Amino acid sequence: MQLYNTLSAEERARLIDEAGKERLTLSFYAYAKIEDPKKFRDDLFIAWNALDALGRIYVAHEGINAQMSVPADNFEAFRDTLEVYDFMKGIRLNVAVEQDNHSFLKLTIKVRNKIVADGLNDDTFDVTNKGVHLRAKEFNNLLEDPNTIVVDFRNHYESEVGHFEGAITPDVENFRESLPIINEQLQDFKEDKNLLMYCTGGIRCEKASAYFKHQGFKNVFQLEGGIIEYTRQIKEEGIESKFIGKNFVFDHRLGERITDDIIAQCHQCGKPCDNHTNCANDACHLLFIQCDECKAAMENCCSTECQETIHLPWEEQVAKRKGLQVGNKVFRKGKSEALKFKKSGNLPDAPLAKAETKDIRQKIKVKKILIGKAEHYYSKSKIAQFLIENNGLAVGDKVLISGPTTGDQEITISQIFVNGAFSEAAKAGDQITFELPFRVRLSDKLYKILDSENA
Ligand SMILES: [Zn+2]
Numbered sequence: 001m002q003l004y005n006t007l008s009a010e011e012r013a014r015l016i017d018e019a020g021k022e023r024l025t026l027s028f029y030a031y032a033k034i035e036d037p038k039k040f041r042d043d044l045f046i047a048w049n050a051l052d053a054l055g056r057i058y059v060a061h062e063g064i065n066a067q068m069s070v071p072a073d074n075f076e077a078f079r080d081t082l083e084v085y086d087f088m089k090g091i092r093l094n095v096a097v098e099q100d101n102h103s104f105l106k107l108t109i110k111v112r113n114k115i116v117a118d119g120l121n122d123d124t125f126d127v128t129n130k131g132v133h134l135r136a137k138e139f140n141n142l143l144e145d146p147n148t149i150v151v152d153f154r155n156h157y158e159s160e161v162g163h164f165e166g167a168i169t170p171d172v173e174n175f176r177e178s179l180p181i182i183n184e185q186l187q188d189f190k191e192d193k194n195l196l197m198y199c200t201g202g203i204r205c206e207k208a209s210a211y212f213k214h215q216g217f218k219n220v221f222q223l224e225g226g227i228i229e230y231t232r233q234i235k236e237e238g239i240e241s242k243f244i245g246k247n248f249v250f251d252h253r254l255g256e257r258i259t260d261d262i263i264a265q266c267h268q269c270g271k272p273c274d275n276h277t278n279c280a281n282d283a284c285h286l287l288f289i290q291c292d293e294c295k296a297a298m299e300n301c302c303s304t305e306c307q308e309t310i311h312l313p314w315e316e317q318v319a320k321r322k323g324l325q326v327g328n329k330v331f332r333k334g335k336s337e338a339l340k341f342k343k344s345g346n347l348p349d350a351p352l353a354k355a356e357t358k359d360i361r362q363k364i365k366v367k368k369i370l371i372g373k374a375e376h377y378y379s380k381s382k383i384a385q386f387l388i389e390n391n392g393l394a395v396g397d398k399v400l401i402s403g404p405t406t407g408d409q410e411i412t413i414s415q416i417f418v419n420g421a422f423s424e425a426a427k428a429g430d431q432i433t434f435e436l437p438f439r440v441r442l443s444d445k446l447y448k449i450l451d452s453e454n455a
């Protein structure tokens with residue numbers, strides 16, 4: 001019986017594209033008492049693998065926490081696999097607003113000590129003694145109450161791009177740090193204030209609310225289903241969003257836009273921007289916010305040091321890393337001296353700019369034709385591979401590479417490698433590669449720009 005992944009991410013992405021079926025990105029969690037997490041894990045793997053379900057899932061004695069991508073056609077069958085367990089009967093599945101067939105490319109189910117790393121000794125309090133669950137509308141009403149204190153239980157890089165109006169946004173890297181900080185800060189308000197809490201999908205608040213009740217807070221409320229469910233409800237019921245900006249998510253999209261307000265700044269030039277990215281220097285991989293201009297100028301790097309590093313021959317890059325405390329370990333997650341405009345802690349509520357809507361983008365008239373799609377990106381050598389499906393491409397042509405994560409990137413082709421040899425031109429059916437300073441995603445579209453005039 002197969003209990004682990006056998007396909008690479010690339011192979012999986014190709015299969016998904018070939019199948020051409022819509023997939024749903026969803027998440028759910030449940031606290032429960034699970035006697036044998038290992039067996040639970042194996043049973044889930046067998047059931048889900050058969051349904052072509054993918055994702056990142058943690059199981060523990062205390063429950064399950066799952067982020068997944070499921071073929072839309074198998075959605076009901078998938079739900080049936082959950083209904084088998086008493087503690088997941090009728091469970092709500094948070095379906096993401098924006099769909100992306102490549103949100104997860106593997107099925108990874110891990111057995112952990114906890115489904116949320118909270119640093120808490122659960123024996124000291126009852127985790128099932130949770131706060132009052134609120135729907136979007138009730139949450140909005142309580143936000144209006146002057147007697148309410150609203151706290152964001154996410155990390156500094158999550159709240160930086162989007163949060164509820166007036167929320168306390170602790171300058172923390174993880175959930176574990178935020179509990180004592182908030183407890184300390186709100187010592188004097190235990191009796192008479194409403195403590196209103198929220199997080200991405202509700203899982204962190206579920207525990208936090210039990211913890212704060214145990215600490216003596218009398219009026220504890222939590223946003224049920226977190227920002228994800230809130231967003232669904234405000235859309236469905238036509239309620240005003242009190243959440244401003246983007247909801248940070250942990251798949252490769254790194255964020256879902258909730259309102260068109262941009263409340264963050266490019267960490268390098270300070271202009272309004274809320275697009276997270278990872279530094280292109282693989283040894284660094286720092287998570288930070290970078291605007292399109294800085295991305296182009298800095299080649300998707302967080303610092304000039306990283307930019308110099310990516311131009312070194314690969315062997316030198318590896319040699320440079322040896323014995324060094326590099327990468328994420330150098331920085332606090334998402335923090336670096338190199339980032340002048342990084343904000344955390346007290347965050348502004350006032351939007352700095354409005355995000356461009358699709359309509360505005362369409363006003364920029366670019367005459368272009370679709371000629372192919374991305375097949376691979378060799379990040380170590382910064383080489384992108386495309387399949388030409390239509391028309392052709394020649395050295396000197398201007399192209400647009402476009403995709404949900406890549407955005408719209410224009411470059412001029414200076415050299416192409418066609419079916420294994422340098423060539424001046426490529427035609428339909430050719431597989432081509434060329435150097436590209438930024439990562440492309442599978443199935444990013446390749447357009448040839450015929451003539452561009454900015455209206
Ligand atoms: Zn910038």
Ligand SMILES: [Zn+2]
Pocket residue numbers: 279280281284285286301302303306
């Ligand atoms: Zn870097």
